[in-house]
Structures are given as C-alpha cells and as structure tokens.
Amino acid sequence: MRRAAAATAAVVLLLAGCTDGTSGPTQPTSSTSTPAASPTTSDPTTAPADPSPTSASPTDSSMGPPGTTTPPAGPTASPYSPVPDDVDPALHPWQTGLTRQDPPAGAPAVGQEIVGVRVGLHDGYDRVVLDLSGSDPILGWFAGFTDEAVQDPTGEPMDVEGDAFLQLGVFGIDWTTDAPDRYSGAPVDGEGLEVVKEVVFGGLFEAQQQILIGLDDETAYRVFALSDPARIVVDIQHD
Template sequence: MKRAGRWLSSLWLAGCLVGTGCSKKEEAPPHPAAELPAPDDTPAQPSGAPEGAVARGGEAAAKPPVAVGELPPEEPGAEAPSGAGSPSAGAGAPSGSGSPSAGSGAPSGTGSPSGGATGAGTGAPSGGGSGGVTPENPKNREWTTDAVSLDRRDVPQATLRSVRAGAHPDYDRVVFEFEGTQLPGYRVEYSKEPVVQCGSGNPVTLAGKGQLQVSFTPAKAHTDAGEPTVATRELKPALPVLLELERTCDFEGEVTWVLGNKSNAPFRILELREPTRLVVDVKH
C-alpha cells in the first residue's frame, strides 16, 4: 500500500515536469509600510550661499554662510543739505559770526560732522542722560503744532554760536549751534500773542502768519564782554515755508529766536552733537 502511494506521487511529479510545469507558491504582497522611504533626520544643507551672505575665511569657511540682516532705516534728518549760504561743507544758508561748522540733519554718532544748515552730522542724539542731565525726549522728534519743551535748569549756561537755515524737499530747517557739548533746555511753540523784544517790549513784525518761538534756557548769545556771538539778529532766507528769523531775546539766561512761517505748519525738534546743535524742521 505504501509502495502504491509512493509510485502515484512519483508519477504525478513526472507528469508535472513533462507537462505544463508546477508554479511556485505565490508570495504574499508586501506590506504598504515597506514601500515608504527610510526616515532621514539629517537637515538639508543649502546648495549655495543665501542672498546677502558674507563669506567667512579660515576655519569658518567650511561652515554655512551667515546671512546679513537688513540695515535699519536712517534717522530723520540725514538728507543732504540745501539752501543758500556761505561755502561751508553743507549747503545751508549759514549766518552769524560763529564758525561755519556742522549743522545738520542726521542724529550724531554716525559718521563725521559736516557743515551747513542740513549737513549730515553724527547719529546719536545729544544729552544721553550722563551726569544727571535730562536726555532728549524721542517724542519731540514727531511732527506737531503743539508746544514742545525740555527742562534743563541745572546745566551750565550754553553759548549760542551760529544760526543758519536751509531747505529740503519736504521741510525747511533751522540749526542753532552751541559751544561745548551740552544743549540748554528749550521751548518751541507758536506764539498766540504779538511778538515783542524781551528787554524793551517793542513789537516785532515778521513775515508770515505763523510765529514760531524758539527759546533756550539757560543760554546766552554774547561774550563776557557783551559782544554778540551771532553777528546778525535777523535773517530772511525766503524758503518755501520759513520766510524770516529774528532774535527777540538775549537777557538773563534766555535766548529766543522767532521763525516767521507762512502758516502754523507742523514742526519737529532734533538734538544733535559733534557739534552741539538743536534743529527745528518746519514741514512744507
């Protein structure tokens, strides 16, 4: 019986090989997960330097380049000077007996000072608060028609050395330059009363409908011998908005100049140094 079974199995195998052949047992289809690529935890490396990259040398050259961030915008008032004036480094219209040193628009601290009513001075604002001195109020750099003031009663009396004016595409500029490194306190406002000379009380007539008073305390515009430090007390630059300037006070620690504007146009105040200046911009 066993021999008969073995004979039948051999006969079936021979028939399978001679005939159509036997197909192998089909393999099970692969699991879907086997088709996914192997995970890669290595971060992708840039194919090239990013835009604005700075090349690095030495050992750091083999590392990815470092992208440079966008530079901050310039401080207000860094535009090139314009306007008529003496041949100082800028083109503002300087006046007064003071030396034609930098007058300017950019805040101090960036770059060398340059002259003129709107020259690009250095970049950091003056009055950094050292030694108990009241620092500049950043809000005073905003355009306004309201009174702007900063009290510095305890600083030494500052001497005004020059006054100059110049025009920009969007505003007119007046620069008050002082001796030394410290600005006095100030108050800038449109006068609601007729303008008068502080000593005599005589009325002052200026061109324009807006009389912008700029007063400094403690300050003076004369030497110990009584000689004026600014040669002229009246300017007529005839700029788009600023038509005339006149000194109305140099008495008991106060110096006042009045700007005759076409109207009560918005203005802003900038404190600059190297040299020490207070800038008044009047918007067109």
Template structure:
C-alpha cells in the first residue's frame, strides 16, 4: 500500500477508535518500539502493591460511565467522573476475595487475581439521588465486553455507598498496575506481563 494511503488508513482507525469511546495510548505510556521488530517496549515498574489517592478537599463526584480499552502493553479501565481538576479519592488493591462494601457479602469474580477498586464518585447524583450509572450489585458492568482482552477477565459492580463506588476487576494473574487521575476520569491500567 502507498505510504500516503497507509497514513490515511491509520488516521481513520484512530478516529474510529476514539469515537467508539476507547482510550488511545499515549506514546510515552506505551514506550518506543524496538528497531526493526515492531514490538513495543513496555513499562515494568508499576508494581502490584495497593495504590491510593486521598485528599481532604475532594468534592462529591458522580460516576457517569465505566469503559475499557486494549493496548499493546496493558488493558485499561476508565471511570468517567467529571469534576474538572477537583481532587478525587481512590484506593485500588489486589484482594483474595471480593467483598461488597459495607455488607461484606462475597461477590464471585472470575480470573487468577482480583483488583478491588474504590472510586470517590457515587453512582448517583449526591444532591438529587438520581442514578448516574446503572451498575447493579453483584452483576457485570453494563456495556463492558472483555472478549479478546489479554489481561482482563471479569467485572462486577460492588456497591455505591457514601460517595464511593466499588468495582471488582478479575484479571489473568497478579500483574503490575497503575492508577492515573486525569481531569475528568480515573484510569486503571493492568500490564499484560511483568
């Protein structure tokens, strides 16, 4: 194929991916490619220890969506929370058993390991009580299809209680992960390998 046509085709794919709601990887997040091999050099320093962000000035947020994306080096889960640059509390860690907050009810999550994700955003409007995200306790996340993912295996909605939404993410194994707070979302990336 002519170079100009390849560039146009690549641009069309990026536009299509962006309009489908997936998050395209940033060049610095994926890393450089090895000369001549086409294989991505993936980051390896994320670790698998708990990660959290805590700020006493955090204002109430509402969760409006959860979506996922596949990348060369990792699978990604995005929590749309709005709020601009406002502080957002979160806590993400591997657990042996996924237990619903605050009841402690066990919710089965498939996979070799489970990430327990707590996001400081309720699935309802804090002022009106109107639902902003249709998650149901113990059920898979609505609209999330993990077919073809290398790392992600299962999702379960835990709860939305006192301004915090809880999600269980089943992954292939206990792999490195990172958490990033962007202006209107929280991003959890789980690497394909160590």
C-alpha cells in the first residue's frame, strides 16, 4: 500500500443539488461523495433506537464483524438505529463523480456535530457511518475522488492508507466552538473490509470538516443522511 504523497493541487467540486436543498457555503479545495444502508428492513426514520452501547465505541451487529468499529478514542455516538440495506437506488444511486447535498430547507440554525464513526462489511459494499448529534441531519456534504490526500486548508500531505481516496467534506459545523461531544478525529482502521483501508479526519476549517476514506481502488459510492438519530452514511462498492 502506498501512502498519500504531498500535493498542492486542489479539486474543484461541481454542485449536485439534491431535493429539499438550499445553497451551502463556498466549497473548499476538496472533493467528495454519496452512501447507503445496513441490514434491516425497518423504516430508517422510525426504527426504535438500540440500547446505549456499553463501550466507548458503539458496536452494531449490523455494521459488520468485531474489530470494524471506531477505536475507543474521543466522544462517540448516542444510541442509534441500525441503517437499513433496502436503499432505494433511484433516490441514492451509485456514483463515481462529484456529489453534493445542501442542508435541508428550513433547517434550524443550531449546532450539529459528528460524534462518532463506524465502519462495516456488507454484501457488495463497505460502509462508513458518521453518527451526528440530534435526531435530524442538518449538515450538508460534498464528495468525490482525489488523487492525493492533502489537508485542507494547509496543503500538507496526510497519512492515509490506500491507493485511492474518496474525500468527504461535511459542512455546517460550528467550528468556532470546542464542542465536548465532537468526535476526536482518531483514524478508523478498515481491517476486515473489502475496499476501505482507513478513515482519516483532516482539517476543520470555516465550518467544514474534511474526511478522507482510503481505498484499494476507485469504485462507485453513494452518500445519504438518515434521521432518528441523525447520521450520514457512505457506501463504497466492492471491486
């Protein structure tokens, strides 16, 4: 596996508006993507929450085998519902280009944080879940592949396992406040997964959190948000 090299090139993102979208902040020098769901047929917005996890890192049997969850470093998610596998491909199609989702129309002007990260192996794809504070997602995102792992906004190289990099920018975070429930940013290993090698947090700058997902190779992906509780899901197809 090669490590990401230094680079100064920036990736300009095209806007891909989604339903109920509103205009978001100016896009930074990065690219990003779109995800899927986990094994269950229940309605993702109404399924009852699982019991609170007993460890620092939440463990969800639907996310994959042991060893594929967030390391016990920093704040993690509150109780959450499983992510269903019956994702409507018409609403959340697999993509290889740039994607963008603005915050929902009329979203309240309250702070929301990424509070935990989970990964899991599924039939035909790997999954990365960003657990958010609150019940409904009010953060936006943009995603796409980038040739090199470079930190925003410094341009410094990032150490990310993989031969390809899916870059996700989550925006709308109150970056002026040091929130106690904010995820620590500790890297998440992709051990046991097919394509995902590592999930690494980059810079939090001007309300945008950079996240790089190191992969074996570029492949189709999808990104979407779910409620009760709030989370952003990224699915990456197996080769």
